[in-house]
Amino acid sequence: xxxxxxxxxxLVIGTGKKITLECSQTMGHDKMYWYQQDPGMExxxxxxxxxxxxxxxxxxxxESTVSRIRTEHFPLTLESARPSHTSQYLCxxxxxxxxxxxxxxxxxxxxxxxxxx
Amino acid sequence: KNQVEQSPQSLIxxxxxxxxxxxxxxxxxxxxLRWYKQDTxxxxxxxxxxxxxxxxxxxxxxxxxxxxDTKQSSLHITASQLSDSASYICVVSDRGSxxxxxxxxxxxxxxxxx
Numbered sequence: 001x002x003x004x005x006x007x008x009x010x011l012v013i014g015t016g017k018k019i020t021l022e023c024s025q026t027m028g029h030d031k032m033y034w035y036q037q038d039p040g041m042e043x044x045x046x047x048x049x050x051x052x053x054x055x056x057x058x059x060x061x062x063e064s065t066v067s068r069i070r071t072e073h074f075p076l077t078l079e080s081a082r083p084s085h086t087s088q089y090l091c092x093x094x095x096x097x098x099x100x101x102x103x104x105x106x107x108x109x110x111x112x113x114x115x116x117x
Numbered sequence: 118k119n120q121v122e123q124s125p126q127s128l129i130x131x132x133x134x135x136x137x138x139x140x141x142x143x144x145x146x147x148x149x150l151r152w153y154k155q156d157t158x159x160x161x162x163x164x165x166x167x168x169x170x171x172x173x174x175x176x177x178x179x180x181x182x183x184x185x186d187t188k189q190s191s192l193h194i195t196a197s198q199l200s201d202s203a204s205y206i207c208v209v210s211d212r213g214s215x216x217x218x219x220x221x222x223x224x225x226x227x228x229x230x231x
Contacts, residue, residue, distance in 0.1 A: 004160075042121075042206075042221040043161075090160050104210060105151070106219065108160030 003027050006091050006109035013081055014117050021076045021089055021112045029095030032074040033106065036060060037088045049074060081116045088113050119144040123207050123222035131230055134197055138225045140190040140207030148212035152181050152192045155204045155224065164192070164205075197229045 004025040013019060025032065030051045035043040035058075045058030049068040063085070064078050074093075078085055092106040121142045130136050142150070149168045153161035165174045165181040167190070174181050178201075180193045194201055204224040211218050 006160075040223065040226070042223045045219075088158075092160075104148075105163060105166060108153075108162070110160050111158065113158065 004091065004093055004107055004109040006089075006112050008112060009110060010113045010115075012115045012117065015080075015082055017081050017116075019078050019081055019114070021091075021114070023074045023076070023091030023109055024072050025074075025093040025107070025109075026072060027093060027095060027107070028071065029093035029107075030071065031094045031104075032068065033092040033094075034058070034064075034066060034074070034076050035090040035092065036062065037090055037111075039088075043090060047076065081114075083116045086114060086116050119209075119211065119220050121207055121209050121220045121222040123205075123225050125225060126223070127226040127228070129228045129230060130197055132197060132199060135193065135195050136197060136227065138192045138194075138205050138207075138227070140192070140222060142188050142190070142207070142209045142220070144188075144209040144211050144220050146212050147185065147188075148210040150181075150183055150190050151208045151210070152179070152190075153206040153208055155206055157203070161206055161208075194227075197227075199229050199231060202227060202229045 007022045032049045034047040037043045044060035046060050046062040047066040049055050055066050088111050090111045091109040094106045124139045151166045152164045155161040164179050167183045178195045183190045204226050206224040207222040209220045
């Protein structure tokens with residue numbers, strides 16, 4: 001089992017609230033990712049980070065923001081939640097020796113199921 | 118356009134039976150292909166990973182195959198168990214970027230009945 005954690009696991013909030021989804025990993029991985037997944041659909045990359053102080057937007061446009069102040073921590077923030085943000089959010093990390101079999105293999109957290117009313 | 122297509126979309130089998138899931142991809146340049154298992158409400162967990170030179174890899178009752186020429190992969194599950202009920206996702210990585218860009222299929226939802 002990968003050492004990557006997400007909190008909360010489930011969150012139900014009202015429209016307009018500010019929320020932060022937490023993601024932490026203890027594997028010392030340099031790269032971290034946030035994905036959004038709707039039921040029966042593929043994962044869509046919304047943010048990624050190569051390392052501390054590095055953040056980039058992914059393929060799917062998202063109103064969320066991320067920060068990477070520490071290697072192990074990659075929180076995602078929504079300043080004003082809306083019903084369209086209702087989804088499952090998955091955090092992942094990757095690392096390992098360049099060229100090795102585990103390099104770029106992504107390990108996923110358990111996910112946060114967000115419902116915005 | 119880089120894509121990963123999986124079939125069938127869903128599958129129901131009886132406990133103890135075998136099944137095979139399919140994955141076709143158009144990702145180029147190809148780096149590796151992974152099969153993940155995702156239980157409901159959980160994150161995906163890697164089952165197998167195959168590079169260009171590998172055509173078969175097993176992990177217990179799971180056996181994955183890869184045909185890099187036709188860009189097809191399959192995941193065969195032997196003697197299915199109730200705990201195999203999950204979504205199985207085919208993920209292909211390209212080697213065109215340092216990020217190791219992943220392309221995800223929509224998954225095959227497998228249900229094993231007693």
